[in-house]
Amino acid sequence: MITKRIIPCLDVRNGRVVKGTNFQGLRDVASPVELGKFYSDNGADELVFYDITASAEGRRLFTDVLREVASTIFIPLTVGGGINTLEDFDRVLKCGADKVSVNSGAIQDPGLVAAAARVYGDQCVVLSADVKRVRGQFRVFAKGGREDTGMEAIGWIRRCVDSGAGEVVLNSIDTDGVKGGFDLEMLAAVCEAVDVPVIASGGAGCEEDFIKLFRTLPKVDAGLAASIFHFGQVRIPHLKATLARNNILVRL
Amino acid sequence: MVGILDYGVGNLFSLASSFRCIGQEAFVSADPRRLEQADRLVLPGVGAFQDAAAKLRASGLDGFLCRQAAQGKPLLGICLGMQLLFQESLEYGCHQGLGLLSGRVVAMEGRLPPGLKIPHMGWNRLEVSRGRLLEGLDGAYVYFVHSYFAQGCDDALAAVADYGIPITAAVEKDHIFGCQFHPEKSGTVGLTILEHFCGI
Secondary structure (H helix, E strand, O other): OOOEEEEEEEEOOEEEOOOOOOOOOOOOOOOOOOOHHHHHHHOOOOEEEEEOOOOHHHHHHHHHHHHHHOOOOOEEEEEEOOOOHHHHHHHHHHOOOOEEEEHHHHOOOOHHHHHHHHHHOOEEEEEEEEEEEEEOOOEEOOOOOOOOEEEHHHHHHHHHHHHHOOOOEEEEEOOOOOOOOOOOHHHHHHHHHOOEEEEHHHHHHEEEHHHHHHHHHOOOEEEEEEEHHOOOOOOOOHHHHHHHHHHOOOOO | EEEEEEEOOOOOOOHHHHHHHOOOOOOEEEOOHHOOOOOOEEEOOOOHHHHHHHHHHHHOHHHHHHHHHHOOOEEEEEEEEHHHOEEEEOOOOEEEEOOOOOOOOEEOOOOOOOOOOOOEEEEEOOOOOOOOOOOOOOOEEEEEEEEEEEOOOOEEEEEEEOEEHHHHHHHHOOOEEOOOOOOHHOOOHHHHHHHHHOOO
């Protein structure tokens, strides 16, 4: 059967990993290629590279980095950040991305998901949703979680999946950075609404949080995190061994 | 030298890179004269069977592949490229494949136990029954992304993966090989498989 996936997320600005730190045996922790290789050699099931650059120069650096990553790392790569048009899909896919993650682009252009799914296939289009509770309602946020779109999140995610998004990354703004565990309530609502893979993001602080995630919500396919992996608070090989001991199927 | 067929389907960057990573020269081409120089051929592919089969035919590479296969050149089909090796596919109607292997490609929909998501996407375990390509890799995990699978390929079947039902994961007959999964996305296990192919 398909295993649960553990996915580190690398934020890249001007060709360098932001927040990468503290790794024994790594010469350059801010190098996306070195850090990506380290994760790939140490049990990551997939990597997400997020381009948080605004400038054209930074974008060019990012695609150079991506090409280098894809020629040295042979596990699935998802790429996001600044994906607003089909040309953006084309640009990162040609550099070796397997899946492309859309966030604000899907909010600005409601036709983007459907258009991309038609050209590249559903499996290639990942919807990344930043969601936060506003007066008891799950709302979609744009611009890296800074702007309330006023849209109810679960219905919106369902519509994007109906249009062709083959996977959903749910990032709970409410639990993000708190390290108190994933947002199980929000994840349960999304799992109930869609039948494509759901990736939990935001809130993981320790191994126990992943056990709780996969035990409570068997429909969740993957857990994504950034800083706890980058800072070495959670080591992926150890995490996967712990999950396996708890009868959660992982690739060892 | 490995020749990777470019017939306008899918991204071949990772595939070419993975051969280079194991020290094998590889090139991507749509030109039969150039591909003919290769010691072995790889037929990649993602997307819909019908489109891919049509593109293969339009490029004239279907006849080329069949002639090369008849001459005994090792051929590896990957994902949709594996499915194209069979006689036919029932994806959106009935479409002819290359017919290098007997069997047909059918939808997962309606054939899986309830609760399993389609596509079959992620890491799954190989149950290897025979063959050279996957030698020593029984129980290894590889990466799949597909919604259709090959059936009735009994004499060529080399490995399955369990997804509620046994899903054809790899086929092998003489010098014709196929992987439903992506060796170029399956980490060190995948690179080992490509090494095996290059050693044949």
